[in-house]
Amino acid sequence: MELPRRNRGDELLPPGELNALRKRLRTTAARHDLATVIACAFDHRTRMLPFIYADTRMAPAGVRAIGAAMADAGFTKTRIVLQQWNRNFNPARMRLDGRVPDLFMVSTMGMHSDCALALIRDARQIDAAHRPLIIAGGSHAVYEPFRLFADERSSRHGPDVVVTGEEFVFLSLLEVILSFRGKGESMRSAFFRARDGGALDEIPGLIYPRGPRIESDGIADELVDTGVQRLLGDLDELPHPVLGYQLLEPPSRGEALSPAAIEPGRVHRHTPIGSLVMTFGCKFACPYCPIPAYNQRQHRLKSPQRIADEMWQLNKAYGLRYFFGTDDNFFNTKSRTLEVVETLASAEFDGGVPLRKKVRWSTEVTVHDTLVLKEHLPLVRRAGCRALWLGVEDMTATLVKKGQSVDKTTEAFRALRGAGICPMPMMMHHDSQPLYSRGGSAYGLLNQIRLLRKAGAVSLQVLMMTPSPGTKLYAETYEKGLVLGRAGGREVRPYMHDGNYVIASSHARPWRKQLNMLVGYLYFYNPIALVGTLLERKSKVGIKPAGMQLVGMMGLIQTIRRTAGWALRLMFQRIERHTQPPVSPIPIRGIGGAPATHAPPVLVSLSIPSRTHRETSLPVA
Numbered sequence: 001m002e003l004p005r006r007n008r009g010d011e012l013l014p015p016g017e018l019n020a021l022r023k024r025l026r027t028t029a030a031r032h033d034l035a036t037v038i039a040c041a042f043d044h045r046t047r048m049l050p051f052i053y054a055d056t057r058m059a060p061a062g063v064r065a066i067g068a069a070m071a072d073a074g075f076t077k078t079r080i081v082l083q084q085w086n087r088n089f090n091p092a093r094m095r096l097d098g099r100v101p102d103l104f105m106v107s108t109m110g111m112h113s114d115c116a117l118a119l120i121r122d123a124r125q126i127d128a129a130h131r132p133l134i135i136a137g138g139s140h141a142v143y144e145p146f147r148l149f150a151d152e153r154s155s156r157h158g159p160d161v162v163v164t165g166e167e168f169v170f171l172s173l174l175e176v177i178l179s180f181r182g183k184g185e186s187m188r189s190a191f192f193r194a195r196d197g198g199a200l201d202e203i204p205g206l207i208y209p210r211g212p213r214i215e216s217d218g219i220a221d222e223l224v225d226t227g228v229q230r231l232l233g234d235l236d237e238l239p240h241p242v243l244g245y246q247l248l249e250p251p252s253r254g255e256a257l258s259p260a261a262i263e264p265g266r267v268h269r270h271t272p273i274g275s276l277v278m279t280f281g282c283k284f285a286c287p288y289c290p291i292p293a294y295n296q297r298q299h300r301l302k303s304p305q306r307i308a309d310e311m312w313q314l315n316k317a318y319g320l321r322y323f324f325g326t327d328d329n330f331f332n333t334k335s336r337t338l339e340v341v342e343t344l345a346s347a348e349f350d351g352g353v354p355l356r357k358k359v360r361w362s363t364e365v366t367v368h369d370t371l372v373l374k375e376h377l378p379l380v381r382r383a384g385c386r387a388l389w390l391g392v393e394d395m396t397a398t399l400v401k402k403g404q405s406v407d408k409t410t411e412a413f414r415a416l417r418g419a420g421i422c423p424m425p426m427m428m429h430h431d432s433q434p435l436y437s438r439g440g441s442a443y444g445l446l447n448q449i450r451l452l453r454k455a456g457a458v459s460l461q462v463l464m465m466t467p468s469p470g471t472k473l474y475a476e477t478y479e480k481g482l483v484l485g486r487a488g489g490r491e492v493r494p495y496m497h498d499g500n501y502v503i504a505s506s507h508a509r510p511w512r513k514q515l516n517m518l519v520g521y522l523y524f525y526n527p528i529a530l531v532g533t534l535l536e537r538k539s540k541v542g543i544k545p546a547g548m549q550l551v552g553m554m555g556l557i558q559t560i561r562r563t564a565g566w567a568l569r570l571m572f573q574r575i576e577r578h579t580q581p582p583v584s585p586i587p588i589r590g591i592g593g594a595p596a597t598h599a600p601p602v603l604v605s606l607s608i609p610s611r612t613h614r615e616t617s618l619p620v621a
């Protein structure tokens with residue numbers, strides 16, 4: 001089920017609303033000496049292709065954005081802890097400025113949610129008198145917030161509140177709590193008073209638990225959903241990302257926090273790639289993708305000048321040289337893209353130093369829009385772009401139709417290579433695609449990989465079609481009995497929802513799909529291909545393809561190590577399947593009798609997700 005759309009014309013915040021809120025908070029901050037820890041949940045079992053390097057060497061933008069919003073408002077006693085770098089961090093032992101923090105926040109994607117729930121459980125061990133207010137957010141909170149309360153391992157102990165939105169929602173919540181907070185009162189106590197006064201219900205984008213035992217032992221009887229957030233339209237109103245990087249906890253094996261954040265001069269060593277928000281949204285409407293609905297069908301933008309300034313400031317403050325745009329489809333609008341790349345190509349700072357000499361960037365686009373911008377690709381390169389990730393999915397458009405075809409993909413890849421930009425295809429393997437197809441057909445996985453390599457692909461991503469929460473296809477995939485719950489007694493946990501495991505399939509032999517992905521990677525990343533790329537190193541993309549081959553081969557070893565066991569279970573052991581999507585064991589309601597906007601597609605009282613499995617004889621694809 002997609003996130004519902006707000007009323008037409010009411011999707012976006014009025015211009016200036018976030019700026020005004022930031023200004024108001026700055027005047028309040030001096031009266032509240034807050035200490036805050038923001039943790040980014042990361043499940044190390046997800047470390048494999050195709051994200052093996054980017055997953056730990058790029059400090060995620062979500063936690064940095066929330067940290068930047070705190071620092072911008074004047075709450076500089078804030079620390080960002082990445083489980084990517086601090087896997088033993090234990091919130092029960094955290095001290096900042098010599099005390100237990102006032103706020104403990106957790107950001108998580110769906111596949112890292114086991115770790116997020118463990119962090120929340122640990123934080124709840126702090127005695128009630130000193131316990132921080134616990135807030136959860138991030139993409140898992142956006143699409144399936146109820147699961148943060150419905151975990152069978154946490155027996156209904158969740159965060160105090162979940163933010164299903166962005167900076168504006170979080171800062172509005174903070175403002176309301178601070179307006180209730182008495183001198184010396186804890187943030188938790190002020191939060192409960194704000195909740196009881198009905199003040200939270202005025203902020204769309206929250207889910208909070210209620211029940212007589214919430215304050216003492218955290219057990220929820222119901223969840224209250226305040227609705228779908230209003231989105232920020234003008235991204236120039238966001239706090240500057242330079243603020244977030246100064247809050248990063250240094251990597252360590254310890255459980256507690258270090259006395260200080262990473263020194264600015266060392267930031268680029270730990271996070272050599274900086275993720276950067278440039279645009280949000282995409283004009284397409286692929287049924288397996290939650291992005292258009294999340295963005296309320298809007299395309300949200302930062303001005304070209306602001307993007308240039310952010311790159312420059314981040315380079316100056318931290319030595320960051322490589323950026324990855326968090327765009328859903330950077331080329332979405334031609335005129336707008338041209339404005340950005342023209343500005344980046346010509347921007348100069350500090351009395352004439354060209355930005356393009358200092359920074360390089362990459363991002364995500366579509367094949368369709370790459371062709372629309374074909375003649376401008378040399379300008380895109382002059383603007384500093386060196387690689388573009390493209391959702392090729394299935395080149396023959398059998399699985400997904402968004403205007404791609406073998407010829408168009410080949411044309412787009414050749415044009416990119418011709419301009420000196422690395423094309424990085426993202427493919428989706430699916431039940432009806434064979435490993436190899438005969439007779440000149442381009443349908444098979446290996447046939448397509450071969451075509452992509454010939455067209456100039458520099459890296460490869462092959463993921464199995466996996467149901468994504470917040471999409472039209474999500475509930476249906478479960479209801480059709482395609483989603484696996486267990487194989488050979490091993491339960492499918494959230495970390496396996498990363499596209500690397502076959503966890504949704506109607507194929508008679510799903511293990512084949514698992515092995516197909518490995519064969520596909522092996523066909524692309526191997527020593528012979530490495531030699532080929534070295535021989536071609538004088539092309540416009542230089543030795544980048546050889547570098548990607550090395551990263552790919554290392555990542556492939558990890559991928560085989562992690563997923564081969566699952567293939568064997570699929571091959572030899574009994575498979576159990578889900579018959580319904582994840583449910584909320586806790587009832588969830590909207591405000592004033594309205595239906596909950598973030599409720600699960602099926603609401604079943606007091607059932608436990610892992611019991612929704614059934615054994616099947618497998619339907620044949």
Ligand code: B12
Pocket residue numbers: 046047051054055056058059060061062063065066105106107108109110111135136137138139140142143163165166167170275277280289290291325326327328463468469497498499
């Ligand atoms: C960049 C990116 C990546 C990078 C991440 C690198 C990094 N370390 O940062 C890479 C390429 C590695 C990656 C990989 C994957 N990704 Co990805 N990725 C994105 C992308 C495009 C941008 C994320 C981002 O930085 N956004 C900008 C920041 C500012 O926004 P944000 O993270 O949403 O945070 C905001 C709010 O959520 C909120 N918030 C966030 N945290 C918190 C915490 C608190 C306490 C509060 C109050 C608020 C809050 O405030 C923030 C500011 O507005 C998103 C799509 C999107 N447009 O968001 C997908 C997305 C996050 N990825 C997704 C997925 C599924 C994956 C993969 C599994 C691959 C796949 N199968 O598609 C892998 C997982 C790899 C791994 N081991 O983690 C999904 C997650 C879905 C889910 N339910 O969680 C998303 C949402 C795309 C989608 N399908 O919709 N990804």
Ligand code: SF4
Pocket residue numbers: 282283284285286289290291292328329366391402
């Ligand atoms: S083109 Fe990509 S971002 Fe756009 S809707 Fe399709 S999958 Fe989502």
